[in-house]
Amino acid sequence: MPLNAALGLDFGTLSVRAILVNTRTGDELATSSEPYAHGVIDAKLAGKKLPPEFALQDPRDYLDAVTRAVRNAMKAARLKPAQVVGIGVDFTACTILPTDAQGQPLCLDARFAKQPHAYVKLWKHHAAHKQTDRINELARARNEAFLPRYGAGVNCEWLLPKALQMFEDAPEVFAAAEKIIEAGDWLVWQLCGAEARNACAAGYKGCWHAQDGYVSAPFLEALRPGFGVLLPKVRGKVVPAGTPVGGLTSDWAKRLGLEPGTPVGAGIIDAHAAVPACNFTRPGDLVIILGTSFCHMLLGEAKAPGEVKGIAGAVRDGILPGLMGYEAGQAGGGDLLSWCVRSCGTAELTAEARKRKCSLYELLGARAAKFAPGETGLVALDWLNGNRSPLNRADLSGLFLGVTLATPSEALYRALQEALAFGTRTIIETFEAQGLPVKRIATCGGIAEKDAGFMQILADVTQREIGIARSGEACAVGAAILGAVAAGAKRGGYDGFDAAAQALGGLKTRTYKPNAAAGKTYDALYAEYRTLSAYFGAGGNDVMRRLRELRAHL
Numbered sequence: 001m002p003l004n005a006a007l008g009l010d011f012g013t014l015s016v017r018a019i020l021v022n023t024r025t026g027d028e029l030a031t032s033s034e035p036y037a038h039g040v041i042d043a044k045l046a047g048k049k050l051p052p053e054f055a056l057q058d059p060r061d062y063l064d065a066v067t068r069a070v071r072n073a074m075k076a077a078r079l080k081p082a083q084v085v086g087i088g089v090d091f092t093a094c095t096i097l098p099t100d101a102q103g104q105p106l107c108l109d110a111r112f113a114k115q116p117h118a119y120v121k122l123w124k125h126h127a128a129h130k131q132t133d134r135i136n137e138l139a140r141a142r143n144e145a146f147l148p149r150y151g152a153g154v155n156c157e158w159l160l161p162k163a164l165q166m167f168e169d170a171p172e173v174f175a176a177a178e179k180i181i182e183a184g185d186w187l188v189w190q191l192c193g194a195e196a197r198n199a200c201a202a203g204y205k206g207c208w209h210a211q212d213g214y215v216s217a218p219f220l221e222a223l224r225p226g227f228g229v230l231l232p233k234v235r236g237k238v239v240p241a242g243t244p245v246g247g248l249t250s251d252w253a254k255r256l257g258l259e260p261g262t263p264v265g266a267g268i269i270d271a272h273a274a275v276p277a278c279n280f281t282r283p284g285d286l287v288i289i290l291g292t293s294f295c296h297m298l299l300g301e302a303k304a305p306g307e308v309k310g311i312a313g314a315v316r317d318g319i320l321p322g323l324m325g326y327e328a329g330q331a332g333g334g335d336l337l338s339w340c341v342r343s344c345g346t347a348e349l350t351a352e353a354r355k356r357k358c359s360l361y362e363l364l365g366a367r368a369a370k371f372a373p374g375e376t377g378l379v380a381l382d383w384l385n386g387n388r389s390p391l392n393r394a395d396l397s398g399l400f401l402g403v404t405l406a407t408p409s410e411a412l413y414r415a416l417q418e419a420l421a422f423g424t425r426t427i428i429e430t431f432e433a434q435g436l437p438v439k440r441i442a443t444c445g446g447i448a449e450k451d452a453g454f455m456q457i458l459a460d461v462t463q464r465e466i467g468i469a470r471s472g473e474a475c476a477v478g479a480a481i482l483g484a485v486a487a488g489a490k491r492g493g494y495d496g497f498d499a500a501a502q503a504l505g506g507l508k509t510r511t512y513k514p515n516a517a518a519g520k521t522y523d524a525l526y527a528e529y530r531t532l533s534a535y536f537g538a539g540g541n542d543v544m545r546r547l548r549e550l551r552a553h554l
Contacts, residue, residue: 002083002492003022003024003079003083004022004023004024004083004084004085004492004493005020005021005022005023005029005077005079005083005084005085006020006021006023006084006085006086006087006088006480006481006483006484006487006493006504007019007020007070007073007084007086007087007088007258007480007483008020008021008087008088008089008090008476008477008478008479008480008481008482008483009066009069009070009087009088009089009090009187009476009479010090010270010273010473010475010476010479011062011066011089011090011091011092011183011184011187011270012092012270013040013092013122013123013124014035014036014039014040015033015034015035015036015065016033016034016036016062016065016066016069017031017032017033017069017473017476018031018032018033018034018066018069018070018072018073018476019031019073019473019476019477019479019480020073020074020077020079020084020480021477021480021484021504023085023484023487023492023493023494023503023504024503025503026470026503026504026505026506028471028473028477029076029077029079030073030074030076030077031073031076031473031476032068032069032070032072032073032076033069034065034066034068034069034072035065036057036058036061036062036065037058037061037064037065038057038058038061039057040055040056040057040122040124041054041055041056041057041058041119042054042055042056045114045116045119046113046114048114050116051116051127052127053125053126053127053129054116054125054127055121055122055123055124055125055126056116056119056120056121056122056125057095057119057120057122057183058107058119058120059097059105059107059108059119059120059183059186060108062183062187063190066187066256067255067256070256070257070258071256071257074256074257074258081253081257081258081259082259084258084259084262085262085263085483085484085487085491085492085493086262086263086264086265086482086483086484086485086486086487086488086491086493087191087248087258087262087263087264087265087483087486088242088265088267088268088478088479088480088481088482088483088484088485088486089184089187089188089191089264089265089267089268089479089482090184090267090268090269090270090272090273090475090476090478090479090482091182091183091184091187091201091267091268091269091270092122092123092183092184092269092270093123093182093183093184093200093201093204093205093269093270094123094157094158094159094162094182094201094205094206095120095121095122095123095182095183095184096120096121096159096162096163096180096181096182096183097119097120097121097180097181097183097186098117098118098166098173098174098176098177098179098180098233099177099178099179099180099181099186100176100177100178100179101178101179103179103181103186103189103190103195105118105119105120105186106118106173106176106177107119107120109176111176112172112173112176115170115172115173116170117165117166117169117170117173117174118170118173120183121162123157124157125157125162126156126157127156127165128156128161128162128164128165129156129161129394131156131160131161131162131164131165131168132153132154132155132156132158132161134164134223135153135154135160135161135164135223136153136154138219138222138223139153139154139219140153142219142222144215144216144219145209145212146207146209146212146215148308149209149308149313149314149315150207150311150312150313150314151308151309151310151311151312151313151389151390151392153392154207155312155388155392156394157205158205158206158207159180159182159205159206159207159234160206160207160215163180163230163233163234164223164224164227166180167224167226167227167230168224177233178233179195179233179234179236180230180233180234181195181197181234181236182197182198182201182202182205182206182267184198184201184267184268184269185197185198185201185236185266185267187267188245188264188265188266188267190252191246191248191249191252191264192245192246192247192248192249192252192264193246193249194245194246195236195237196236196237196238196239196243196245196266197234197236197237197238197239197266198238198239198240198241198266198267198268199238199239199240199241199266199315199317199318200240200241200267200268200269200272200315200318200319200325201267201268201269202238203313203315203316203317203318203325204269204272204312204313204315204318204325204327205269205313206234208238209315210238210316210317213235214231214234214235217231239266240266240317240320240321241265241266241267241268241272241273241319241320241321241482242265242266242268242321242481242482242483242485242486242497243265243266243486244263244264244265244266244486244488245264245265245266245486246263246264247260247261247262247263247264248260248261248262248263248264263483263486263487263488263491263493264483264486265482265483265485265486266482266486267482268319268478268479268482270475271289271291271295271297271475272297272318272319272325272327272478273474273475273476273477273478273479273481273482274287274289274297274444274469274474274475274478275287275297275299275319275320275325275478276320276478276481276482276497276500276501276504276505277444277469277470277471277474277475277477277478277481277501277504277505278442278444278467278469278470278474278501278505278506278507279501279502279505279506279507280299280440280442280501280505281299281320281323281497281498281501282299282439283299283300283301283323283324283437283439284298284299284300284437284438284439284440285298285299285439285440285442286298286299286428286431286438286439286440286441286442287441287442287443287444287469288424288441288442288443288444289443289444289445289474289475290333290334290443290444290445290446290447290448290454291333291334291445291446291447292332292333292334292335292338293329293330293331293332293333293334293335293385293388294329294330294332294333294420294423294424295327295328295329296327296328296329296330296389296424296427296428297319297325297326297327298325298326298327298328298431298436298438299319299320299323299324299325299326300323300324300325300326300436301323301324302316302322302323302324303324308326308431308434308436309390309430309434310328310389310390310391310392310427310430311326311327311328311389311390311430311431312327312328312329312388312389312392313325313326313327314326314327315327320497321497326431326436328388328389328390328427328430328431329388329389329427330382330387330388330389330420330423330424330427331383331385331386331387331388331394332382332383332384332385332386332420333420333447334445334446334447335384335385336382336384336385336398336416336420337361337413337416337417338361339384340364340409340412340413340416341360341361341364341413344364344409344412344413345360345364345409346409349363349364349409364409364410364413365413365451365453365454366453367408367409367410367413368410368411368413368414368417368453369453370410371410371411371414372518372521373418373460373518373521373522373525374521374522374524374525376402376407376411376414376415377402377404377407377411378400378401378402378403378407378411378412378414378415379400379401379402379415379418379419379525379528379529379532380398380399380400380401380412380415380416380418380419381396381398381399381419381529381532381533381536381537382398382416382419382420382422382423383396383397383398383399383537383544384397384398387423387537389426389427389430390426390427390430391533391537391538393537395544395545395548396536396537396544396545397544397547397548399532399536400412400415401528401532417453417454417457418457418461418522418525419529420454420458421454421457421458421460421461421462421522422461422525422526422529424458424461424462425461425462425526426529426530426533428462428464438464440467441462441464441465441466441467442466442467442468442469442507443455443458443466443467443468443469444468444469444471444474444475445474448468448469449468449472452512455468455512456512456515458512459512459513459514459515460514460515460518460519460522461519461522461526462514463514463516463519464514465511465512465513465514466511466512467507467508467511468507468508468510468511469505469506469507469508470505470506470507470508471505477504477505478505480504481497481500481501481504481505484500484503484504485497485500
């Protein structure tokens with residue numbers, strides 16, 4: 001049987017990774033990662049200082065980087081172009097850009113080369129807070145049908161606030177934009193010459209619904225007169241991830257060293273791609289991406305979503321066709337632990353790490369692992385970057401309770417690890433309290449691969465067995481699975497996600513099993529965490545918000 005491969009393109013915040021996966025064995029044949037030349041543009045554009053919380057990118061960087069990555073991967077794998085049967089794409093979201101009718105980014109138009117709103121707005125562009133507040137206030141006042149699908153409301157990272165900011169702050173760019181499109185969908189458009197919107201990004205970040213479509217023109221006009229013209233800019237054919245959109249164009253085939261006509265599938269949000277990569281395709285399957293922030297994706301029965309409180313989104317076909325996909329998450333994860341390392345890495349610890357020839361992460365993690373549950377005398381709130389689920393409040397901040405002059409750095413590190421596990425337990429309980437069972441849990445990401453201490457804490461706090469994705473590049477493998485589905489069985493791929501995920505995805509044999517004794521201690525600590533959460537996050541004392549306001553006015 002000839003060797004065939006699926007190509008996965010995993011577009012992250014700073015780089016793109018190309019992976020080639022054997023469609024029969026699931027073996028990873030080659031990977032190549034290439035950085036974006038301009039990275040994140042958040043300080044200056046064309047020599048001019050950008051406003052606070054802007055995060056832009058140059059779309060040309062995506063095209064240049066993916067060209068290098070694919071050519072390098074093909075060379076390393078020693079494959080012939082015809083052996084690549086399909087191409088799948090995952091991308092950060094909500095990452096949007098304005099284009100003309102042919103898909104040309106407006107930032108490439110000389111008129112707008114120095115205009116920030118003509119560039120890609122990266123997912124972490126957080127400059128549309130005031131627009132977000134107005135959207136949520138109006139939606140609540142009008143009892144808009146879309147709002148209950150997103151827990152507590154729309155997030156400032158999403159399409160509506162970013163588009164409204166463009167409309168208000170750069171009306172000339174908004175007027176010139178024929179399309180406002182997710183970067184993942186734009187990339188697919190470039191590769192195959194056909195435009196489609198993927199249901200994952202449209203549903204979770206664009207407030208699109210399979211029956212209702214996008215938000216209504218009257219709602220948009222009520223937000224700001226004239227804003228209703230957004231709808232034709234975002235409307236388009238919406239299809240589930242992996243649906244064949246078109247064949248690779250001759251120009252792009254030549255550029256990448258692939259065959260013209262190679263099927264290109266509709267994209268998916270990068271984190272969501274990890275679900276099929278774990279071979280999780282059934283209701284009750286939960287995949288947690290343990291990265292700089294944590295993302296929780298739960299599959300549910302294919303039924304119309306009612307109101308599910310405390311989540312970030314509920315979308316049918318949003319992750320896998322024919323199933324509901326429920327998304328929740330924690331606004332901090334690995335970056336909280338990074339903060340602790342930076343802030344608590346004393347000269348003594350730095351010298352010891354140098355002596356042991358290890359990183360401060362490894363040293364603090366090893367020291368933290370020596371504590372028994374409850375031994376630190378601390379409990380923390382994992383809100384150093386706000387709370388995404390279940391409170392959806394970016395104005396919250398972190399807290400340590402129980403600190404004394406005798407508290408060492410590793411105790412703070414351990415308390416943060418436990419707080420992150422408590423946050424995940426809260427999300428699981430939020431799902432199950434609303435009739436959404438969590439039957440299996442898998443994880444992926446750098447923490448899942450490298451931090452055994454945290455993984456055991458997560459198992460003990462949740463009292464669940466925790467699996468780990470077989471691949472250390474789970475999101476990229478998920479994109480390759482999309483490519484195999486886009487190809488279909490006749491071309492050497494698969495006709496559905498179940499078969500493709502079984503062949504290309506899976507888990508490691510090792511799992512983390514909960515310790516019952518540790519679980520009892522953590523139950524007591526978790527009760528304190530929930531009490532603090534209610535007091536500081538749900539109306540007991542809004543001091544965290546007031547402190548932010550005080551700082552902002554000084």
